Amino acid sequence: MEIDGKTRTCGLLGNPVEHTLSPMIHNTLAERLGHDLVYVPFLVEKGRLGEAVAGAAALQLLGLNVTVPYKSEVIAHLREIDGLAEDIGAVNTLVRCAGGYKGYNTDMEGLYRAMESEGIRIRGESVILLGAGGAARAVAYLCAVKGADKVWMLNRTLEKARTVAEEVNGKVGRAVICPMSTADHRMLPEGKYLAIQGTSVGLAPNTEDAAITDDTFYEKIHTGFDLIYSPWETKFMRLVKAHGGEAYNGLKMLLYQGVIAYELWNDVRVSEEDAQAVYDRLRDRFR
Numbered sequence: 001m002e003i004d005g006k007t008r009t010c011g012l013l014g015n016p017v018e019h020t021l022s023p024m025i026h027n028t029l030a031e032r033l034g035h036d037l038v039y040v041p042f043l044v045e046k047g048r049l050g051e052a053v054a055g056a057a058a059l060q061l062l063g064l065n066v067t068v069p070y071k072s073e074v075i076a077h078l079r080e081i082d083g084l085a086e087d088i089g090a091v092n093t094l095v096r097c098a099g100g101y102k103g104y105n106t107d108m109e110g111l112y113r114a115m116e117s118e119g120i121r122i123r124g125e126s127v128i129l130l131g132a133g134g135a136a137r138a139v140a141y142l143c144a145v146k147g148a149d150k151v152w153m154l155n156r157t158l159e160k161a162r163t164v165a166e167e168v169n170g171k172v173g174r175a176v177i178c179p180m181s182t183a184d185h186r187m188l189p190e191g192k193y194l195a196i197q198g199t200s201v202g203l204a205p206n207t208e209d210a211a212i213t214d215d216t217f218y219e220k221i222h223t224g225f226d227l228i229y230s231p232w233e234t235k236f237m238r239l240v241k242a243h244g245g246e247a248y249n250g251l252k253m254l255l256y257q258g259v260i261a262y263e264l265w266n267d268v269r270v271s272e273e274d275a276q277a278v279y280d281r282l283r284d285r286f287r
């Protein structure tokens with residue numbers, strides 16, 4: 001692309017940012033949609049997030065993504081916040097508004113679009129959610145608002161799962177999230193579950209790890225969705241498949257959180273054809 005005086009800039013605030021796939025998502029979309037826009041990663045040192053957001057506003061950056069470890073911390077530096085992002089307590093997308101930025105959470109909607117595109121249903125489902133960190137909190141909220149029957153939230157640290165369950169149940173007004181220690185997974189009621197893997201266990205380079213390795217657990221899973229996409233097939237996914245279930249990785253979630261952010265910045269709707277073209281390019285990275 002040719003950069004000139006009218007080129008608009010978007011970017012990513014995080015630490016680290018070296019391995020991000022977001023520039024590929026947004027620069028591919030800009031190219032396909034014919035937008036004069038460039039997307040670059042910005043490494044933000046600990047303690048300097050406020051300066052980074054103020055600097056971005058001063059430089060009139062069109063929009064920003066926010067990643068680990070700043071998704072909650074950034075809220076204090078916003079002019080406005082979308083209601084959903086406020087409920088989840090995490091922001092991954094900043095959109096310019098008068099005097100600064102408005103914060104959104106596109107991770108949750110991104111996961112929903114990814115699941116829809118794979119034909120995975122949440123409404124009426126019995127769900128097992130592994131993890132109670134930032135991503136799992138958004139997933140718990142998604143499952144609760146999209147009508148899951150029950151969500152068993154299993155975490156190594158039970159106290160964290162209890163806190164998230166209390167918050168989400170309070171917000172949606174029903175006791176849908178049930179916290180449980182991962183070590184107690186054999187106490188899960190019999191049945192077939194949709195399992196969403198939201199811990200960081202199994203992430204490259206620790207590709208032989210899974211939060212649970214017990215076969216009896218995987219016998220209960222009809223569909224497994226791992227938020228991790230590197231490696232392409234996690235140990236969790238392999239165990240789900242070995243017991244007859246369907247398994248998906250988190251690359252489509254990454255794709256759609258980016259697509260939704262791009263739509264917010266540019267006030268456009270990205271077609272499925274363009275989203276698929278970006279996905280194909282992302283997937284080639286793993287081949």
Ligand code: NAP
Nearest residue numbers: 131132133134135136156157160198199200227250253254
């Ligand atoms: P986080 O806030 O740091 O939470 C980490 C979670 O993993 C916690 O539940 C933690 O349990 C658990 N955990 C970590 N090490 C563990 C171990 N050795 N044994 C058992 N449990 C362990 O991280 P996050 O932001 O939620 O991200 C979680 C994962 O989701 C990451 O792998 C990330 O790459 C992925 N993710 C993907 C997308 C996407 O677009 N596809 C988006 C966001 C996140 P404790 O509470 O007990 O510490």
